[in-house]
Amino acid sequence: MEETADPPFEKTYKSLFSNLTATAPPQKMNLMPELSSVEECELPLIDLRRLSLGESEAAACRKQIARASSEWGFFQVVNHGISGEVMERMRGEQKKLFKKPFHEKKNYKDLNFSAGSYRWGTPSATCLKQLSWSEAFHVSLSDVIGSGGIDSLSSIMEQFAVMVSDLSQKLVDILAEEMGEKSCFFKETCLPSTCYLRLNRYPPCPIYPQMFGIMPHTDSDFITVLHQDHIGGLQLVRDGKWFAVKPNPDALIINIGDLFQAWSNNVYKSVEHRVVANPLNERFSAAYFFCPSYDTVIESGIEPCVYRSFSFGEYRKQVQEDVKLFGHKIGLPRFLVKTH
Numbered sequence: 001m002e003e004t005a006d007p008p009f010e011k012t013y014k015s016l017f018s019n020l021t022a023t024a025p026p027q028k029m030n031l032m033p034e035l036s037s038v039e040e041c042e043l044p045l046i047d048l049r050r051l052s053l054g055e056s057e058a059a060a061c062r063k064q065i066a067r068a069s070s071e072w073g074f075f076q077v078v079n080h081g082i083s084g085e086v087m088e089r090m091r092g093e094q095k096k097l098f099k100k101p102f103h104e105k106k107n108y109k110d111l112n113f114s115a116g117s118y119r120w121g122t123p124s125a126t127c128l129k130q131l132s133w134s135e136a137f138h139v140s141l142s143d144v145i146g147s148g149g150i151d152s153l154s155s156i157m158e159q160f161a162v163m164v165s166d167l168s169q170k171l172v173d174i175l176a177e178e179m180g181e182k183s184c185f186f187k188e189t190c191l192p193s194t195c196y197l198r199l200n201r202y203p204p205c206p207i208y209p210q211m212f213g214i215m216p217h218t219d220s221d222f223i224t225v226l227h228q229d230h231i232g233g234l235q236l237v238r239d240g241k242w243f244a245v246k247p248n249p250d251a252l253i254i255n256i257g258d259l260f261q262a263w264s265n266n267v268y269k270s271v272e273h274r275v276v277a278n279p280l281n282e283r284f285s286a287a288y289f290f291c292p293s294y295d296t297v298i299e300s301g302i303e304p305c306v307y308r309s310f311s312f313g314e315y316r317k318q319v320q321e322d323v324k325l326f327g328h329k330i331g332l333p334r335f336l337v338k339t340h
Contacts, residue, residue: 003101003102003103004101004102005098005099005100005101005102005105006102006203007102007120007121007135007203008102009120009121009131009133009203010207012121013121013125013128013131016125016126016127016128016131017128017208038235038242038243038244038276039241039243039244040243040244040245040246041238041243041244041245041246042246043068043072043074043075043076043245043246043253044064044067044068044072044074044075044076045075045076045077045078045248045251046061046064046065046068046075046076046077046078047061047077047078047079048061048077048078048079048080048081049078049079062174062177062178063178065171065174065175065178066174066175066178066179066268069175069256069260069268069269070267070268070269071269072236072238072269072271073236073255073256073268073269073270073271074236074245074253074254074255074256074271074273075253075254076248076251076252076253076254077167077251077252077254078250078251080167080251080252081163081166081167082160082163082164082167082227082252084250086156086159086160086163087160087227089152089156090156090157090160090227090286091227091229091284091286093152093153093156093157094199094201094284094286095284096153097137097153097199098135098199098201098284105118105135105137106118108137113137113139113143114139114140114143117137117138117139117140117143118135118136118137119135119136119137119138120134120135120136121133121134121135122215124323124324124327125327126327127327128208128211129212129215130215130327130328131211131212131215132212132213132214132215133202133203133205133211133212133213133277134200134201134202134203134213134214134275134277135200135201135203136198136199136200136201137198137199138196138198139157139196139197139198139199140193140196141161141165141192141193141194141195141196141197142192142193142194144157144158144161144197145158145161145162145192145193146158157197160197160286161192161195161197161288162192164197164225164252164288165192165195165288165290167225167252168190168195168222168223168225168288168290169186169187169190169290171223171254172186172190172222172223172260172290173186175260175264175268179264179267181301186222186292189292189293189296190222190290190291190292191293194291194292194293194294195288195289195290195291196221196288196289196291197286197287197288197289198286198287198288198289199284199286200214200283200284200285200286200287201282201283201284202214202233202275202277202278202282202283202284202285203277203282204277204278204279204280204281204282205277205278205279206279206280210276211276211277212274212275212276212277213233213274213275213276213277213278213283214274214275215274215328216237216272216273216274217272217273217274217328217329218257218258218270218271218272218273218329218331218332219255219257219258219270219289220257220258220259220291220315220316220319220329220331221257221258221259221260221289221290221291222256222257222259222260222263222290222291222292223254223255223256223257223260223290224254224255224257224287224288224289224290225252225253225254225287225288225290226252226253226254226255226285226286226287226288227252227253227285227286227287228247228249228253228283228284228285229247229249229283229284229285230247230249231247231278231281231282231283231284232244232245232246232247232278232283233275233276233277233278233283234247234253234273234274234275234285235273235274235275235276236255236271236272236273236274237271237272237273238271242274244276255270255271255273256268256269256270256271257270257289257290258270258315258331258332259291259292259298259312259315261332262298262299262300262306262307262310262332262335263298263299263300264300264302265300265302265305265306265307266306267302270331270332291312292312293312294311294312294313294316295311295312295313296311296312297309297310297311298310298311298312298315304337305337306336306337307332307335307336307337308335308336308337308338310335315335318330318334318335319331322334
């Protein structure tokens with residue numbers, strides 16, 4: 001019998017599914033009623049070509065980027081410098097990788113990925129709300145950059161990562177300048193070797209509607225650049241309500257991470273987001289996480305500081321401890337300045 005590409009979600013998390021009431025078949029159950037009626041929204045769309053159309057256009061574009069980062073924490077960009085051909089090749093190689101049988105992905109040795117790069121489900125889940133119906137390769141760019149392109153996957157990953165790294169650097173510099181900070185901080189601390197590329201696949205989930213592809217979370221980085229397909233499923237919080245993001249395959253989605261919210265002293269917002277699984281279609285996305293080295297200290301130059309200073313390593317360790325203990329991340333509230 002040919003082994004399936006899908007991870008064994010139901011077998012592994014059998015106890016979580018068997019806790020469901022036996023009175024209704026699972027496909028008739030709405031496990032999370034709050035996911036049912038989510039309005040769609042269009043993220044602010046920013047044309048980065050305007051940055052090269054003279055100073056007044058460029059200034060207006062920079063202001064638009066800063067405003068979207070403080071009001072939404074999310075925006076999308078077009079004319080971003082990453083060609084459609086590169087993004088298509090990246091998606092093609094990603095699909096090939098995830099088509100491999102599950103046991104091959106689990107023990108993937110073809111590339112120089114660090115141990116533990118392949119992830120699926122939620123090992124710490126104690127209930128269905130904590131289960132992510134997805135699989136991913138979470139790859140340190142130090143495993144990819146300078147690998148000499150040993151095959152077509154690592155070659156396109158390196159190409160994509162270098163381009164997205166340049167875009168990330170450009171965006172964080174603009175956001176720092178809009179706050180009046182002429183900082184070399186990001187160039188010195190966020191090196192290609194400290195950033196991550198995460199290739200995601202969300203298998204169809206026909207049996208249990210309204211499952212999370214990824215449970216609600218914020219990102220533990222400065223910014224994230226996301227390339228997603230046309231399927232949709234990404235949702236974010238705005239004004240205390242969940243909204244579904246209308247997919248635009250030509251645009252890249254940018255979102256602010258926790259580290260930038262702390263560094264900007266809450267000027268820019270790291271917003272909770274999630275992915276809802278699709279009952280019929282698989283969904284693919286690739287996320288680039290713009291991160292500093294572990295020993296980088298995150299502190300705001302703005303007084304009074306909302307957060308105490310902390311290193312990225314300390315932040316990650318705290319997140320991992322909280323996930324182990326509570327089943328979810330707590331994040332920035334752990335690092336608020338204590339007021340007496």
